[in-house]
Amino acid sequence: MPRALTVAWLYVRIGAMNELQYRANFIVALFQALLALAVALVVLSLVYAHTTELNGWTEPQLLCLLGIQILMGGIINAVIQPNMERLMEEIGDGKLDHAITKPEDAQLLVSVRELRIWRTIDIITGAIVIGVGLTQLHRGLSPGDWLAFALLLVLGGVMLYCFLLILTTGAFWVVRMGFLPDLFEGVYQTGRWPIGIYPDWLRYSLTFLVPIGFAITVPAEALTARLQGNTVLLAIGFAIVLVTVSRWFWRRGLRRYSGASA
Amino acid sequence: MTLSAPVRGQPSPLRAMIDFYLTMMRTAIQTQFQYRAATYMYLLGMVAEPVIYLVVWTTIARTHGGQVAGITAGGFAAYYIVWTLVRNVNIVFTPYGWEWRIREGQLSGQLLRPLHPIHYDIAEFAGGKVIWVLLYLPIAIGLTLVFKPTFDLTPLGLVVFFPAIVGAYLIRTMNLWLLGMVTFWTTRGSAIFETYIMAELLLSGRLVPLQLMPGWVQAIANWLPFKWTFFFPIEVLVGHPSSASLLIGLGMQVFWTAVGAGLVWLLWRASVRHYTAVGN
Numbered sequence: 291m292p293r294a295l296t297v298a299w300l301y302v303r304i305g306a307m308n309e310l311q312y313r314a315n316f317i318v319a320l321f322q323a324l325l326a327l328a329v330a331l332v333v334l335s336l337v338y339a340h341t342t343e344l345n346g347w348t349e350p351q352l353l354c355l356l357g358i359q360i361l362m363g364g365i366i367n368a369v370i371q372p373n374m375e376r377l378m379e380e381i382g383d384g385k386l387d388h389a390i391t392k393p394e395d396a397q398l399l400v401s402v403r404e405l406r407i408w409r410t411i412d413i414i415t416g417a418i419v420i421g422v423g424l425t426q427l428h429r430g431l432s433p434g435d436w437l438a439f440a441l442l443l444v445l446g447g448v449m450l451y452c453f454l455l456i457l458t459t460g461a462f463w464v465v466r467m468g469f470l471p472d473l474f475e476g477v478y479q480t481g482r483w484p485i486g487i488y489p490d491w492l493r494y495s496l497t498f499l500v501p502i503g504f505a506i507t508v509p510a511e512a513l514t515a516r517l518q519g520n521t522v523l524l525a526i527g528f529a530i531v532l533v534t535v536s537r538w539f540w541r542r543g544l545r546r547y548s549g550a551s552a
Numbered sequence: 553m554t555l556s557a558p559v560r561g562q563p564s565p566l567r568a569m570i571d572f573y574l575t576m577m578r579t580a581i582q583t584q585f586q587y588r589a590a591t592y593m594y595l596l597g598m599v600a601e602p603v604i605y606l607v608v609w610t611t612i613a614r615t616h617g618g619q620v621a622g623i624t625a626g627g628f629a630a631y632y633i634v635w636t637l638v639r640n641v642n643i644v645f646t647p648y649g650w651e652w653r654i655r656e657g658q659l660s661g662q663l664l665r666p667l668h669p670i671h672y673d674i675a676e677f678a679g680g681k682v683i684w685v686l687l688y689l690p691i692a693i694g695l696t697l698v699f700k701p702t703f704d705l706t707p708l709g710l711v712v713f714f715p716a717i718v719g720a721y722l723i724r725t726m727n728l729w730l731l732g733m734v735t736f737w738t739t740r741g742s743a744i745f746e747t748y749i750m751a752e753l754l755l756s757g758r759l760v761p762l763q764l765m766p767g768w769v770q771a772i773a774n775w776l777p778f779k780w781t782f783f784f785p786i787e788v789l790v791g792h793p794s795s796a797s798l799l800i801g802l803g804m805q806v807f808w809t810a811v812g813a814g815l816v817w818l819l820w821r822a823s824v825r826h827y828t829a830v831g832n
Contacts, residue, residue: 325750330757334595336760340620341612367817398703476597480604487611492603503814 292551297394298402305405314431320419321337323415327502330356330482339518347489347514352484353423359481362407362505370451371471372404375460376471381461397515397540401451405420422485426514431513438522439512446505452532453501481506504528555750570651572667573675581677588687595688598639599695602632605760606699621763630763633695638785639758640684641717644671644725647745658832659827670816673786681721709789711800716785719805724781725810736823751776757783777808786792 307388309315332358338349347355377400380386389403424431444501454474461467477500480488485496485503497503504525511517563571585590610625618624623631625667662669731748753759755769758776762770772795774780784801787793791799 318740318743323747325691329750329753331757333756336764337608337612340764342609343618344741345611351594463673467596473593473597476600483604483608488607492607528640 294394294398298398299533301399301402302405306407307401309405309407316408316411317532319411320510323411327415327419335378345484347484350423350426351510351514353426353466354420354513355423355484355506356482357416357419357421357423358509359416359418360444361413362443362450362481364412364414365447366418366450366454367412368406368409369404370401370454371474372406373401373452375471376400376404378461378467381547382465389426389545390547395472396544397537401455421511427514429515435512435515435517438517439509440520442504442509442525444513445525446501446509449501449532450505450528452529452536454534457537459536459539462546478502484510498528501528501532569671573678574672575676576672577682581682584680584683588683591684592687595684596689597642598686599691601635601716602635602639603695606632609760609764610699621761622762623696623763624702626700627790627815628761629671629699629701630703633692633699633701634786634789635758635782636695637688637692638692638717638720638782640688641681642720642724642781643681643684644677644721644728645671646728647732647735647741650662650735650739651739653732654735654827662825663827668820669714670725670729671822673729674722675747677725678721691761703790704792705789706792708795709792709799712802713785714804715791716788716805719809720781720785723777723812726816727754729816730812730819733819733823736826752778752781755779756781761786776810779807780808 307368334349334352337344337352344352351497381388386400389399392399457470457474458467477496480492480496481502485493485507488496493503508517508521508525511521567807606628609620609623609628612618613625614621615629619627659669662672665672727748728745731745734744747810754765755773755776757773762773762783765773773783781802784805788798788801
């Protein structure tokens, strides 16, 4: 396993170096991040100009949630999505040969080959927004809260990765999957609000079909004294299920792959 | 389908233009129909945006005696369901498309054609929209069943709605063409485009019905093109604008389309001189 991690780390560094050549893109990415943040803050202030609580969430609490959504979006756009897009393309045109003939686990390799380093700005922006939200909350967090928050954040990231891998693996069967990034981008915006505000059918879909509730609302619950022990157990259990299912599905997909020269 | 009887000599320019538009639209309809599954997924992603706004504002309305700034839960539902239809119609060729068009030399072929390239874009997207709107109708029915909008349609509203969405389409076409042509000079056009989208979100009624905005924002919005591409056509159908404000709205749409078309004409002449392509 350590060898696999070394290889993964090497790929990440190459990805970073590739992107670091284009310094000017940093300014553009920073500008885009600030613009998106400005719009999000305007929406929040509009909402709280007309109410004091949204389904029980106050403005500072929703600020924490917004920060988590931005941070998680940064992880998706910097690490997960670029790799999935490349994987989808390569399944289509047969270049996946290059990854699966290497003497390392193919799933690991296809998941670490790309890194959009400038999109990590969103991770920092998100962390800052969470920080601002927490100071406005005036509520000390116990070490237990922090631990639960960190654990749930990692679990959320893992679940989103597995979810996107399952979708992308679908490209082994269905050729035209180019709409996926747009569709996911649209659905991901639902995470900006606590999933409790959505009607039942949508709330369940956003929990078990697309694990946005687990990835964003649940970590926010840890910061705002809403978290219940059961939720943590459910999150752990569901993450294990998703990891297993995505692994199994990936292997099945791989068996269907016929390569460029076949 | 032949539109005209054989004409001796030169057909009139107007008839030729109508013929061109109908043929382009028919081709676009057939092309778009082939990609119906992909179009559907795209539509579903698009619907997420208004559904989120709708859920947030109806939640607030319910906890505040049923309404916010005079809009009821059913009113919000009506607003955002018509929103999706208007959005369907006002999607146009984006500056990202322009980047591709210029980088890949796609423009070279278009420059050889006898008509200004904007006509091809207008006709092609207009044709594609026939399919989009048809595919969208089941989604609209689904949204109506789930969110129970209160519609109070008037015959006048229904009649004016059609020119109003055409106006919205034309204004956005001109604006995004202008932003797209920036790509002739810089490869960082996306920053300008995203600034435009931000202004549009806040000033057009795309994010929230403009009544929810502070008074000074509403005042600014009156003097800019954005409002006429979202809020006005939606209000035509779900609000009860007076005949006078309907006329003013349509007038503003004509005005902004004309301003946009004039600027497109000027900027295009300058841009084409700037354009070089690698032959292929």
